[in-house]
Amino acid sequence: MPATLHTDYMQRLKLDAAEIASRRRFFAIEDEDLQRLSALRPLAETHTAEVLAGFYEWLLAHPGTREFLQDPEVVERLKRTQLQYFLGLFAGKCDTEYVEHRLRVGIAHERVGLPLKWYIGSYSRYLDLAEKLIRQSLPPGGAELSLVSLRRLVFFDMALAVETYVAAVSESIGQHRAAVEELSTPVIRVFEGVLLLPLIGTIDSARAQGIMETVLKRVSDAEAQVMIIDIAGVAVVDTQVADHLLRAYAAVRLLGAATILTGISPQIARTIVDLGVDISAMHTRSRLADGIELALHLTGRELRTGGS
């Protein structure tokens, strides 16, 4: 749910009060810094329109950022967010609420697919615009101090923005990995008590481990009596793959179910014999259809063709 997304990120990035305090110490954001910025709030408020106009003019001038500003609705939303962002710098606060708002801004930018380079570049531009404003309005000494405070807070924000992006990326990697893992072991129920696992692609140790776990879990859950493993789509059957298959067979047998290995091409048969791997304990068939027939036989059923 979008409404709770930023709180979700708060938890994921472990941004509790202690963490925020620790960051503030590291970025050297003292209470005086916040006070100095808060004193500039009236100035910021009177010049908001001008600063944002300058900011958007600059965004529109660059082709990389211009393409994100095609949709008027997006532009309106971004303008509102930017207004809040800009004034937030002069709120004189750096607490949980502030961090939450910064994360919301980060998530919004990540959502529209704005590359991080343009995002970071925008912070630099903000500093330029704010610096110009502050130098025009404050005596040199005061301007320097305020600019240091502003820089500290903007860097604090940048760290949050980068982390939001990284968290979003690692989340999507996690989702993809889960999807791939699920696809790598598609166990299908053929009949009551008969499961089929068609294996496709390369089988390495990590995948073999996953296959073993899934197969055992499914056999146990479904109280299956026969597990058919079809290896017609397996790219290479070498000693290791044969070994993994034998282990799976042994484990499935310990549960009390039989394993039938199908999809054994002449090539694979030759390899297995040449390698000297003994898989004689397993039921093997060349064609999947024969394997299914054997499975039916093992579960006390048979295939009939035609009429009644």
Place this chain on the structure above:
Amino acid sequence: MAVPGVPIVRIGSALLCVFQSGLSDRIAEESQRQLLAQIERSGATQVLLDISSLDEVDTYTAHVLVDTADMARLMGARTVLVGMRPEVAATLAHMGEALVGLETALNVDQGFALLATKRARR
């Protein structure tokens, strides 16, 4: 101190031996002794070893189970190991403990169904 064995229930011509979690080597050995004694006394021809409560089975226990089955068979009782958990099976297979020669079934029901078949299948 006497070591308790495991509950052994007689059902018809079968003995159902239910192992419980926290099985130690000594309990496993004592169970084996009691089971063999029961086979002798009752003349049972079938044995079910139910290990569905065990969340781990080490190499030693595995060997005791295989030996028990071999011994029971020598005394004329066909033995089936039932209810092994997936994680236990995975661990044993990884350790190369295939419990060769031991008949297995998913649960007690299917164990009885297997015993009803004429001869031992591989």
